[in-house]
Amino acid sequence: MFSQDNLPLRVIQITRKRPEWRTEEEVKFVQSCLQEIESYGSYSLRLQFLLAKVVRFEWFERGRVILKKGQCGISFYFIYFGSVALTDDEDGSSTLTALYPVVLQKGAKFGEVSVLKGTRRVATVICLEDTKLFVVDKDDFFANKLDEELQEELCYRYNFIKGVKFFEKWSKRSIVRITNSSKMEKFYYGQVITKDITKSDSVILISKGTCEILHLVDLTACPSYHKWVCRQLTHLPKVPCLTRKTGKLCSLAGFLWKLLNNHQVNNSELYCPWYLCILLYQHFFPDHMQDRRNMVLVSKDAEVIWLKKDTFEKLLDLGKVLELHKRYPSDDELCQKFLEENQWKMIKKDLTSSIIQRKCAPKITPVFEKPGEHVHNSWTINQAGILDLSMLHHKHQQYPHRFVPVYMEPTRQQPVMPEAKLRLIHSIISPHTCLKGLF
Numbered sequence: 198m199f200s201q202d203n204l205p206l207r208v209i210q211i212t213r214k215r216p217e218w219r220t221e222e223e224v225k226f227v228q229s230c231l232q233e234i235e236s237y238g239s240y241s242l243r244l245q246f247l248l249a250k251v252v253r254f255e256w257f258e259r260g261r262v263i264l265k266k267g268q269c270g271i272s273f274y275f276i277y278f279g280s281v282a283l284t285d286d287e288d289g290s291s292t293l294t295a296l297y298p299v300v301l302q303k304g305a306k307f308g309e310v311s312v313l314k315g316t317r318r319v320a321t322v323i324c325l326e327d328t329k330l331f332v333v334d335k336d337d338f339f340a341n342k343l344d345e346e347l348q349e350e351l352c353y354r355y356n357f358i359k360g361v362k363f364f365e366k367w368s369k370r371s372i373v374r375i376t377n378s379s380k381m382e383k384f385y386y387g388q389v390i391t392k393d394i395t396k397s398d399s400v401i402l403i404s405k406g407t408c409e410i411l412h413l414v415d416l417t418a419c420p421s422y423h424k425w426v427c428r429q430l431t432h433l434p435k436v437p438c439l440t441r442k443t444g445k446l447c448s449l450a451g452f453l454w455k456l457l458n459n460h461q462v463n464n465s466e467l468y469c470p471w472y473l474c475i476l477l478y479q480h481f482f483p484d485h486m487q488d489r490r491n492m493v494l495v496s497k498d499a500e501v502i503w504l505k506k507d508t509f510e511k512l513l514d515l516g517k518v519l520e521l522h523k524r525y526p527s528d529d530e531l532c533q534k535f536l537e538e539n540q541w542k543m544i545k546k547d548l549t550s551s552i553i554q555r556k557c558a559p560k561i562t563p564v565f566e567k568p569g570e571h572v573h574n575s576w577t578i579n580q581a582g583i584l585d586l587s588m589l590h591h592k593h594q595q596y597p598h599r600f601v602p603v604y605m606e607p608t609r610q611q612p613v614m615p616e617a618k619l620r621l622i623h624s625i626i627s628p629h630t631c632l633k634g635l636f
């Protein structure tokens with residue numbers, strides 16, 4: 198069951214219990230719901246868990262003063278829903294007259310300054326609308342050693358950022374600022390960190406482990422792929438899709454052949470911050486240097502630190518940022534790499550199968566017969582995501598593959614291209630002379 202703003206009522210019930218009465222499963226549930234709050238989500242998972250154990254829920258009406266300037270700090274607050282204004286007077290009345298009062302919205306936190314430093318409140322906080330808050334009391338905070346945890350994590354982030362070569366000339370003050378606006382997160386092996394780093398609003402530092410940058414390449418748009426296919430199929434008597442000037446493998450145009458191109462980055466590359474470039478160039482480089490291709494960042498058991506783009510931008514020496522520019526390989530270069538790797542994969546595959554079956558293959562034989570007319574209608578992708586160009590030759594065999602139309606010769610009955618769905622391919626088997634019999 199959810200309240201009006203999607204806060205599950207169960208969270209309210211759980212947070213009414215004393216911390217020691219909450220089960221681990223309940224605390225995890227609260228933790229997952231509090232992810233909505235940005236400032237909470239910026240803590241490490243361990244700290245989030247500890248906070249979820251002690252938070253309690255509170256609801257204030259519009260106009261209510263939550264805390265007053267000059268009081269001792271006994272709690273701090275996360276805004277789950279609503280907004281508050283900060284004022285310098287005690288009753289908050291100046292919010293009505295101030296031209297630009299400081300307003301904190303859903304996702305922000307406040308009241309932590311006096312709690313952590315043991316000082317008096319530096320401002321009065323008043324609700325601008327009905328506001329839902331999660332409160333952490335000072336006693337619970339210190340009893341659960343959250344201050345130590347908070348400090349330890351902050352130090353870790355600070356030291357890590359300070360150690361990155363890119364930041365070596367930054368002042369201590371700037372590093373403290375960027376550290377305070379950063380957050381740390383751990384990702385499992387294979388977990389997507391961001392679907393498109395070029396659109397990310399953070400700069401990502403990899404503090405532990407390795408990441409992969411994956412980029413989808415449309416092979417049909419790569420000249421290298423066209424050349425390669427021509428080379429592979431030169432012995433075919435007639436392949437209209439390759440020879441027609443306007444055709445240009447037009448039959449493949451409906452597909453996006455998936456090429457997963459791995460570019461690995463890890464924390465050993467800390468001092469070679471090209472991985473920063475990937476994230477930076479979209480925002481900070483001149484237009485002609487920008488690369489807007491979609492790139493997915495995937496964790497290989499990585500821990501990352503997100504730096505807020507806005508804070509980073511404010512502190513950044515834009516003159517220096519150009520030094521970070523590095524060109525990412527073009528799609529055609531990625532395609533070439535893929536084809537090279539593919540060739541090696543296929544040699545290995547052939548070698549393995551020829552060793553396994555060598556008794557049955559006494560001499561080198563071309564495996565494929567001349568193809569018939571049917572070849573123009575279908576190539577296949579098998580269950581393992583392998584595009585099998587050699588299947589063109591097996592006209593008599595019925596393979597349990599899903600057939601993918603490649604080229605339909607325009608006839609009167611069938612003048613249009615067949616519908617083709619996007620397919621993933623991991624490698625390509627091409628017609629070639631088999632290694633069978635060599636060993």
Ligand SMILES: Nc1ncnc2c1ncn2[C@@H]1O[C@@H]2COP(=O)(O)O[C@H]2[C@H]1O
Binds near residue numbers: 264283319
């Ligand atoms: N300029 C500001 N921007 C954001 N938050 C502020 C600002 N000034 C004060 N605060 C918050 O208002 C809170 C008032 O109580 P504290 O002094 O405990 O902690 C303070 C901060 O959390």
